[in-house]
Structure formats: C-alpha cells, structure tokens
C-alpha cells in the first residue's frame with residue numbers, strides 16, 4: 675500500500691534534522707517539574723501492565739528517562755536516522771522504525787503508550803487512525819500519556835526548529851477538549867488533563883493527557 679504523503683514528509687524532514695534534533699531536544703532532567711511528575715505518574719500506572727512504547731521517541735532521551743525510572747520501555751520512530759541516533763546513545767534499549775498510524779505491534783501487547791511532543795506532526799484527519807492504533811495495541815487497562823502543543827485550531831506551519839531545514843508540520847493545534855474528545859471517540863477513557871500556560875510571553879500552551887483502555 676502507498677504510504678500517506680505526510681509520513682514521507684515527516685520521515686524525510688526528521689532524517690535530515692536528526693543530529694540537530696538530538697542535540698537540541700532537552701534532557702528530561704531539564705524539563706519543568708510538572709512534566710517530570712506526569713512522566714513519573716504515567717510510568718507508575720503503566721508498569722504493572724506490560725511493556726511501554728514511546729511512540730515518536732526521536733533521540734530517545736525520554737525513553738531512557740522512563741527506563742531509568744524502572745519502566746520496561748522501548749522506542750518507536752518513523753525516522754530511521756532518529757532511531758539510529760537513539761540506538762547509538764542508549765545501546766541497552768530497543769528502538770524500532772514504525773509509524774504510530776500503522777504499528778507492527780500485536781493487539782493488546784502494551785501496558786502503556788507514551789506519545790510525547792509527536793502527534794502535532796500528524797494531520798488532524800489522521801489522528802483518529804493513530805488513536806485507534808493506541809487502543810488496539812494497549813492491553814485492557816493499559817495506559818496512555820499524550821503530551822504536546824495545544825491551541826485554538828491555528829495551523830502549524832513548517833518551522834526551522836532544528837537547524838536550517840524545515841520540519842514537516844501539517845496539523846492544527848487542537849484545543850484540549852477536542853483532543854480529549856478524539857481520544858474518547860477512539861475508545862480511551864481520559865482521566866487527567868493538565869494544561870500548562872507559557873511562562874514567558876509568546877510561547878505555546880502545552881497539554882498532557884492520561885487515559886486508559888477500558889477492560
């Protein structure tokens with residue numbers, strides 16, 4: 675089957691910016707305390723239920739942070755170059771190349787899914803496909819943590835966030851209520867929503883959602 679154009683664009687752009695991305699992405703220790711607390715809470719909820727997939731893991735820094743918290747986690751990214759860099763940085767962890775919209779993971783295999791600052795690359799009309807994959811691959815009771823930019827429907831245009839090459843964004847920044855609604859429509863139960871306001875003028879709002887797949 676032909677791959678959707680947005681996936682090719684994401685892969686090509688992240689393959690190109692991989693080294694800059696690996697250098698510029700914050701170390702989890704530099705994240706704000708609320709974000710670190712949410713990651714720790716997610717790890718605690720997901721661990722008893724099976725392996726955890728960090729989807730859109732990029733350079734693997736957050737994957738390694740969860741692993742250091744005792745979470746049995748592996749990373750997945752659509753960019754082979756990002757995945758190579760993650761493997762080189764954390765050879766003790768497993769990283770695979772795959773898309774969150776069509777995962778090579780069996781039904782019910784996962785205790786948890788982390789989607790950390792990655793779903794904003796997925797065009798809005800493809801989010802239901804990704805969220806259906808989350809539900810399919812989670813075990814009953816399995817946990818999701820989704821964190822990322824939120825907004826009021828404004829279009830994210832390609833930016834030069836990592837060096838000179840634009841990164842492919844085709845999505846709109848959705849309001850938190852809309853993200854929760856789409857997760858609910860995919861059959862996931864949202865238990866927690868945290869919205870963080872930009873601390874200094876000009877930044878974006880961040881949203882973090884915890885959800886689970888009902889038994």
Ligand SMILES: C[S@@+](CC[C@H](N)C(=O)[O-])C[C@H]1O[C@@H](n2cnc3c(N)ncnc32)[C@H](O)[C@@H]1O
Nearest residue numbers: 688730731732751752753773774790791792795
């Ligand atoms: C901004 S980086 C975030 C990396 C990491 N989650 C972090 O916070 O450090 C976004 C990553 O998501 C990956 N990505 C985007 N869409 C994806 C998809 N459909 N499936 C898998 N990975 C995807 C990109 O290749 C890129 O490495």
